Amino acid sequence: MDIRVAVIGAGSWGTTVAALAARNTPTTLWARRPELAEQITTEHRNGDYLPDHDLPDALVATADLEEAVRDCDVLVMAVPSQGFRGALEDVAEHLRPWVPVVSLTKGLEIGTRMRMSEIVTEVVPGHPVGVLTGPNLAKEILAGHAAAAVMAMDDHNVAQALQGLFRGELFRVYTNEDVVGCELGGVLKNVIAIAAGMADGLGAGDNTRAAVITRGLAEISRLGIALGGEPFTFSGLAGMGDLIATCTSTQSRNRHVGERLGRGESIDEIIAAMNMVAEGVKTSRVVMELAGENGCEMPIAAEVEAVCHEGRTALEAYTGLLKRDSGHELAGVRPDL
Ligand SMILES: NC(=O)C1=CN([C@@H]2O[C@H](COP(=O)(O)OP(=O)(O)OC[C@H]3O[C@@H](n4cnc5c(N)ncnc54)[C@H](OP(=O)(O)O)[C@@H]3O)[C@@H](O)[C@H]2O)C=CC1
Ligand SMILES: O=C(CO)COP(=O)(O)O
DSSP: OOOOEEEEOOSHHHHHHHHHHHTTSOEEEEOSSHHHHHHHHHHSOBTTTBTTOOOOTTOEEESOHHHHHTTOSEEEEOSOHHHHHHHHHHHHTTOOTTOOEEEOOOOOOTTTOOOHHHHHHHHSTTSOEEEEESSOOHHHHHTTOOEEEEEEESSHHHHHHHHHHHOBTTEEEEEESOHHHHHHHHHHHHHHHHHHHHHHHTTOOHHHHHHHHHHHHHHHHHHHHHTTOOGGGGGSIIIIIHHHHHHHOTTOHHHHHHHHHHTTOOHHHHHHTOSSOOTHHHHHHHHHHHHHHTTOOOHHHHHHHHHHHSOOOHHHHHHHHHHSOOOOTTTTTSTTO
């Protein structure tokens, strides 16, 4: 019997994952705007977010939430982090018991500081919850370039059952039981990608980018381990893999924000000019709250937060970073240091 997938949120990534699933199994994509749902179903394209890519004929979209959710066997959430809870609350009344919920969202909720999988457990308790994450820039995947992701769930059997729903000839899906680590890898790399973009915007070189990525990975690992992630997860697809893709790709929205900050534009004008989410901007503040609470040093993330929220310039941020004392490179990551 077919497993029916519902994907909530028809932005770049929700649409792409729905396209992957639709090649394997009946899939319904929920868009909050009826005109976008209509375009996806009838023209097989998403003109707002992925105008240059064809979508599978089998992919059906609707703006009717009940229609999207009531018969689904797997729910996929692709709404950005600050709207995630509200969207899931609306979904909850239509969701059948025990349907697994997979989050694609790479951010933390302001105020509660929660990961999306924690919000799922709070809003729809009892449903198995996991994340699908990794170095997955939407447009590349739709263009047919090979990529790999991780389906992270506590229960390996459920992860294995879900793995096949998204897999394709060119899209490899691995499993991992470390939901916390995989989810935080995706969240934290967005903040570091803003820093990498700032360096590029300031005209720094490849060595600088490599240093930001590597020292960024140390910060991600430090906080990720303090919050319960498995150390090895951060060297996997959800950690290092996603960090490299996001810090180096011209397609990354977070790196793009950083690059423009590096060129001297203000955060407000950059955000106003974008029609897509760059999760690292809001998440940087939450990350620094968590770092403070957990006694984790995160100098790069701290500078990103100061540039995004306190009016510091990208040049001042990098000048500040270069003035810091440099100790052991694995401090806070290796247990004995
Ligand atoms: N794009 C990518 O390559 C990847 C993105 N991600 C993550 O996936 C998540 C979604 O990103 P992405 O699809 O790219 O985002 P986009 O900015 O491309 O699209 C956001 C989508 O969410 C909808 N939306 C926004 N707020 C709400 C709300 N409050 N209620 C319901 N729907 C809402 C938007 O609707 P509308 O169009 O009506 O505004 C739009 O369909 C993010 O956390 C991102 O970090 C993860 C991997 C890859
Ligand atoms: O998460 C992503 C790639 O894995 C997408 O990154 P951006 O949101 O920066 O575009």
